[in-house]
Amino acid sequence: MPEILHVGIDLGTSRSSISASNGERFVVDSYVGWPVDMVARKVLKRGVLIGHEAVSNRTMLDLHRPLERGLLKEGSEKDVEAVRELLKHLLGLVGVSNGGSVSASNVRAVVGVPAAALRTNKQYLRNSMKGIVDSLLIVSEPFAVAYGLDALLHTLIIDIGAGTTDFCVMRGRYPTEEDQRTLTVAGDSIDAQLLKLIEERYPEANVTVYMVREWKEKFSFVGKASQKVIVTAPVKGVPTQLDITNEMKAACESLLPPVNEMMLDLLARVEPEFQERVRNNIILSGGGGLTRGLPQALEAALNQVGGGKVRYMEDPVFIGSDGGLALAIDAPDGDWEKLSG
Helix, strand or coil, rough: CCEEEEEEECCHHHHHHHHHHHHHEEEEECCCEEEECHHHHHHCCCEEEHHHHHHHCCCHHHCCCCCCCCCCCCCCHHHHHHHHHHHHHHHHCCCCCCCCCHHHHHHHEEEECCCHHHCCHHHHHCCCCCEEEEEEEEEEHHHHHHHHCCCCEEEEEEEEECCCCEEEEEECCHHHHHHHHHEECCCCHHHEEEEEEEEHCCECCCCHHHHHHHHHHHHHHHHCCCCCCEEEEEEEEEEEEEEEEEHHHHHCCCHHHHHHHHHHHHHCCCCCHHHHHHHEEEEECCHHHCCCCCCHHHHHHHHCCCCCEEEECCCCHHHHHHHHHHHHCCCHHHHEEEEEC
16 A cells, blocks of 8 residues: 655745655745746746746746735635645645656645634635645644644744734644634735835835845844844935835834734633743744744733743744644544545
8 A cells, every 4th residue: 555645734825835754845935827928938938837936937927826814815716726736836846746656645734724714715725635635634824833843732822924923822632713813914014014114215216025025034123123224225226225224123013012912812811820831831933933022022011911931933934834744644534634536
């Protein structure tokens, strides 16, 4: 009997990662694009581009980002197709293909999605995975993170992605809807805010959201700036240095009030005798978790309820998919949903 390949997939708004039981791990930008016309097809010599390649060639493409605000887009056939292409691409990277060494019929996949998508898009995701994998288990991203870190009891995970910030209180069992929350204030909303602030201050500068995203990923901070944030952008076509320190601070700190409020609200719902343990075991994950000064800012908010400890994961790229893989390997047969082709 062919060996089962277990995979964990973290399906993210900005980036998606996969970890497989054969030791392979990959991360790709969550973009899918098709050539807009025959000229583009001639230049690109391919029918579909995925990930960073799609972003780099976006002027020639009908570009789709199939996840938005943590939800799988269902508006058009192209968005549905984009999700399938992205998933097939990820599985192909770890060796799953029709004629390859591993066929879809031997794949068990745990897919981590934002908590909001878990509630509303589950059936859509199921349909997207048909014929791509044999068995499926859909879980929330923060739960996958908790499972991978073995942080399954008296823990609060705060997973700050591009489309959503997800919260999950772990009580030593599968989390329920009551244990999880989703905010749409996250990386994308910071990018939009930062772009707006830069355009207001430097109206003649020519700046795109792709440039802003790159700057944020490199320089994001809350609290006191350790150094000035100086970037280069064209002003009337001339590359010019811009100081965006204040704009970066303001955009990043727009995350703090809603995240603090949600964190304190969830903590208040924990059984009273366990609240202190959960307060001292808060884990930040996702790309947004790397924002400089964020753990300290959240700890300052915890001081009003007796203090607490927030730690962040230094390498968040594969935390979700690694957790999904650990879950895939451990999950009993009864937990899996069998997908017909």
